[in-house]
Amino acid sequence: MTTPAPSTRTRRRPLLLACLVLLVVAVVTAVFAFAWRRPAGDVHAGHDLSVYGPQTSGVIGFNKVHVGTTYRFAFPVPQNKIDRPIKLTGAAVQTIPAGAEVVAYPIYSLDEVGDYLLNYDDSDQTNTVLLQKVKDYSRDGVTIAPRSDSKYFVMVAVKMVGPVTQPLRGCTFSYTMGSRRYRQSFACEFRLGDEGP
Numbered sequence: 011m012t013t014p015a016p017s018t019r020t021r022r023r024p025l026l027l028a029c030l031v032l033l034v035v036a037v038v039t040a041v042f043a044f045a046w047r048r049p050a051g052d053v054h055a056g057h058d059l060s061v062y063g064p065q066t067s068g069v070i071g072f073n074k075v076h077v078g079t080t081y082r083f084a085f086p087v088p089q090n091k092i093d094r095p096i097k098l099t100g101a102a103v104q105t106i107p108a109g110a111e112v113v114a115y116p117i118y119s120l121d122e123v124g125d126y127l128l129n130y131d132d133s134d135q136t137n138t139v140l141l142q143k144v145k146d147y148s149r150d151g152v153t154i155a156p157r158s159d160s161k162y163f164v165m166v167a168v169k170m171v172g173p174v175t176q177p178l179r180g181c182t183f184s185y186t187m188g189s190r191r192y193r194q195s196f197a198c199e200f201r202l203g204d205e206g207p
Contacts, residue, residue: 052190052191053184053191053192053193054190054191054192054193055192055193055194056183056185056192056193056194057194058090058091058092058096058185058187058192058194059088059089059090059091059096059154059183059185059194060088060089060091061085061086061087061088061089061181061196062086062087062089062159063084063085063086063087063126063128063198064128065083065084065085065086065128065181065198065199065200066086066196066197066198067197068199069177069199069200069201070083070084070128070129070199070200070201071083071129071177071199071200071201071202071203072129072131072201072202072203073201073203074203075170075174075202075203076133076170077170077171077172077173078169078170078171079131079132079133079169079170080113080132080133080167080168080169080170081129081130081131081132081167081168081170081202082116082127082129082130082131082132082141082165082166082167082168083128083129083130083165083166083168083178083200084126084127084128084129084163084164084165085101085163085164085165085166085181085183085198086181086196086198087126087159087160087163088154088159088160088183089154089158089159089160090154090155090156090157090158090159090160091157092156092157093156093157094156094187095153095154095155095156095187096153096154096185096186096187097151097152097153097154097185097186097187098117098151098152098153098154098160098162098164098183098184098185099151099184099185099186099191100115100148100151100183100184101115101117101164101166101181101182101183101184102115102182102184103166103178103179103180103181103182103200104179104180104181104182104195105176105178105179105180106168106178107174107175107176107177107178107202108172108174109170109171109172109173109174109175109202110168110169110170110171110174110178110202111168111169111170111171112166112167112168113167113168113169114146114148114166114167115148115164115165115166115167116141116146116147116148116164116165116167117146117147117148117151117152117162117163117164117165118141118144118145118146118147118162118163118164118165119144119145119147119161119162120161120162120163121161122144122145123139123141123144124139125139126163127139127141127165129200130165132167141165147162148164151186154185164181164183166178166200168200168202170202174202177199177200177201177202178199178200178202179197179198179199179200180195180196180197180198181195181196181197181198182194182195182196183195183196
């Protein structure tokens with residue numbers, strides 16, 4: 011007595027089942043990978059910093075500026091209000107008027123600069139510190155220790171490309187705690203005076 015050969019349909023069933031299982035695994039893996047990565051891209055409203063400096067309650071800057079010159083303005087110094095370290099990763103001005111072009115947001119060490127410079131004219135020959143040659147920590151970010159003032163300060167470097175009629179306004183800090191990203195804004199103003207001759 012001979013055993014009947016399995017039909018082609020019966021032989022394909024395990025192969026189809028294996029393919030279906032692989033497809034389900036691939037879909038589930040893709041969904042979890044997307045869900046795992048997505049929170050890192052989300053930016054949350056921050057509440058963990060406070061700031062101090064004259065730019066939070068008034069305007070700092072220059073009464074006279076010249077087209078083609080780059081000016082730098084210090085953001086208020088951030089303070090970490092919580093019991094965990096915060097990594098400061100960047101900063102931005104919220105409102106930039108026509109005639110002003112942001113070149114960079116460098117982060118400087120207070121120890122290396124030697125002073126908290128509120129404003130700085132790149133073309134001023136009397137500058138005692140050449141900020142253009144001081145190390146900029148903005149690429150890697152800096153850590154603010156728990157319950158401490160930052161030992162670093164952010165500046166905005168602004169090149170004048172035309173006349174301006176409004177100040178730069180709003181200072182926003184970007185920072186991380188663990189894998190979560192945050193953004194927190196404060197009032198500040200930087201004056202760019204009327205265009206010079």
